[in-house]
Amino acid sequence: MKHMEQKELLKHLKHLNPPKHLEHRQENKLEPFFSRLFSEQGERICLICHGEREREPIEWKFWPGPKAPSLRRWLCTGCEQAIPWIRQIRCARCGRGAACPDCMRQPQRAFAWNRSAVHYDPLMREWLAQYKFRGRERLLPLFAEMMIPVTRTIADELITARGRSVVLTYIPLSRERQAERGFNQSELLAAYLGGALDLPVCSLLHRRHHTEKQSYKNRRSRLHALHGAFSFAQANELRVIQDHRPFVLIVDDVYTTGSTLDEASRVIRGNMACDAAGLTWARA
Ligand SMILES: [Zn+2]
Numbered sequence: 001m002k003h004m005e006q007k008e009l010l011k012h013l014k015h016l017n018p019p020k021h022l023e024h025r026q027e028n029k030l031e032p033f034f035s036r037l038f039s040e041q042g043e044r045i046c047l048i049c050h051g052e053r054e055r056e057p058i059e060w061k062f063w064p065g066p067k068a069p070s071l072r073r074w075l076c077t078g079c080e081q082a083i084p085w086i087r088q089i090r091c092a093r094c095g096r097g098a099a100c101p102d103c104m105r106q107p108q109r110a111f112a113w114n115r116s117a118v119h120y121d122p123l124m125r126e127w128l129a130q131y132k133f134r135g136r137e138r139l140l141p142l143f144a145e146m147m148i149p150v151t152r153t154i155a156d157e158l159i160t161a162r163g164r165s166v167v168l169t170y171i172p173l174s175r176e177r178q179a180e181r182g183f184n185q186s187e188l189l190a191a192y193l194g195g196a197l198d199l200p201v202c203s204l205l206h207r208r209h210h211t212e213k214q215s216y217k218n219r220r221s222r223l224h225a226l227h228g229a230f231s232f233a234q235a236n237e238l239r240v241i242q243d244h245r246p247f248v249l250i251v252d253d254v255y256t257t258g259s260t261l262d263e264a265s266r267v268i269r270g271n272m273a274c275d276a277a278g279l280t281w282a283r284a
Pocket residue numbers: 046047048049050051075076077078079080
């Protein structure tokens with residue numbers, strides 16, 4: 001994906017509407033954008049290892065309906081099989097596939113839960129680094145596609161079984177970081193998921209100040225640094241959303257300690273009558 005196209009995606013994102021999805025399916029405004037993007041990816045090369053991938057066995061349709069598409073569209077068999085999916089959750093709070101001392105130590109969180117598609121193992125770390133720091137923007141649709149099964153499961157459960165409405169939002173970057181990187185991966189993931197699953201996407205948060213790179217901080221200074229990091233954005237669509245008593249799913253790339261999600265949820269819940277939960281590509 002080129003920078004121009006990311007900008008175009010963000011433009012579409014701003015125009016996505018509030019939750020009409022409860023009454024009828026919206027026309028998907030992102031479809032032409034992603035169709036064009038994918039038609040440029042027609043060559044049969046794996047996005048990750050650049051090996052040749054097999055021909056797609058079934059006729060591939062852009063919006064695949066209830067079934068998640070095979071990642072063979074992008075990956076060779078080897079790379080697809082190496083994905084460390086979280087198939088079984090051991091911690092109901094943070095969605096980790098392993099025993100979880102984090103959540104035992106800190107039982108009070110502003111978010112209801114978090115769910116992630118994959119374990120953040122060294123391979124996934126490498127894939128994300130290719131995207132974020134080496135400018136391989138074409139990996140974004142792959143990551144988003146990896147999140148579709150878990151997002152669909154959650155949305156079905158909330159909307160169909162529990163009668164809730166679902167709104168997607170995302171962790172914002174500070175203005176400085178956004179300018180430096182040129183895009184916000186969480187915003188793009190949310191836009192893709194909203195478009196693919198017909199869920200409304202709203203910008204609900206601003207990042208108040210530039211916080212230092214989190215990976216260099218220990219747990220305590222990280223929690224402290226995040227306090228007050230987000231302010232609530234008065235989205236135009238807010239009243240419509242509030243009427244539906246929504247469940248707000250906060251999209252981010254990686255869940256590490258949960259402190260970012262916690263702070264974002266605290267601000268959202270403080271300003272809206274809603275529940276908030278995390279939807280992340282990977283669980284560290
Ligand atoms: Zn490969």
